[in-house]
Amino acid sequence: MTKNPIYFLSDRLYFPPVGEANEEGLLAVGGDLSPERLLLAYQEGIFPWFNSDSLIMWWSPEPRMVLYPENIKISKSMRKVLSDNVFTVTVDTCFEKVLEYCASVRRNDQDGTWITKNMKDAYIEMHRRGIAKSYEVWQNEELIGGLYGIDLGTVFCGESMFSLKSNASKFAFIKLAQELKEKNYKLIDCQLYTEHLASLGAIEISRKEFIKLLKA
Structure with a gap:
């Protein structure tokens, strides 16, 4: 109630x-x-x-699920993926494709998608205005993973991610965190708790603390 x-x-x-x-x-x-x-x-x-x-x-x-970029956890297996240059990452080269994949790739924990046509149109317009951004993961010139979100300048609000191959979305998330750490961003907003995000170093904080960091 x-x-x-x-x-x-x-x-x-x-x-x-x-x-x-x-x-x-x-x-x-x-x-x-x-x-x-x-x-x-x-x-x-x-x-x-x-x-x-x-x-x-x-x-x-x-509470709110967030990642402080400096606290990103990289497993031994992912360190190997990073060092072996298995994947490459780009930023904002195919936002609409990332959006489409996030909407269409099935996940084990959900039946459908919340990324409706109206939502797609709205975030595409946000991208045109330079507010929504995508990170794309490639292997042999094939798009195999990625994520998108809203960039507020010191906070990145993650919205959705997808993987067509193992570790692809994790690779995108790690690269995002590393770049934001270099740019002195305060945090990545992950919204809600998942074990996957927790394994990457994300934690829950109070809404009050989140708003304080967002407004600072």
Whole structure:
């Protein structure tokens, strides 16, 4: 049973304080996926996540899964992959392909995709504006993995990743963390806990601490 009521968004560019999210982290429903609203959401520690047959749902979970770039964990097997130059990585060379793969590649823990056509269109526009970025992993000139997210300048908000071959998405995530460490980014927002992210060094912090780092 939830304690807080759910806020219904209008055309007004506004979100309620994240502390008003319910126990599951749901803060609001409705609104739109305009670049202006999406950017405001990420700047406030909020992200959209919903099925194609539902209203737009906006979340700010407690706790929040994050990775401090300097704390990336690289296993012995992944160190070998990195040193052997098995894969190569590029940035922003085929954002739409990465988006399509993230939407279509099946995962063991989900039946369908939350990356609807409207979501794709919204993030493609964000990419055109230089806000959404992709990291692509290649092997023999074949795209085999990658990830995309929102770049806020000192925080990177990861959205989704995919792998067509073992370790490809992990390779993208490690390369992302290494680059962001060099650029003195504060953290990578991973949103929700997964064992995969935890194995790479991500941890849960309070929503209050996350917002503090986001706003600093």
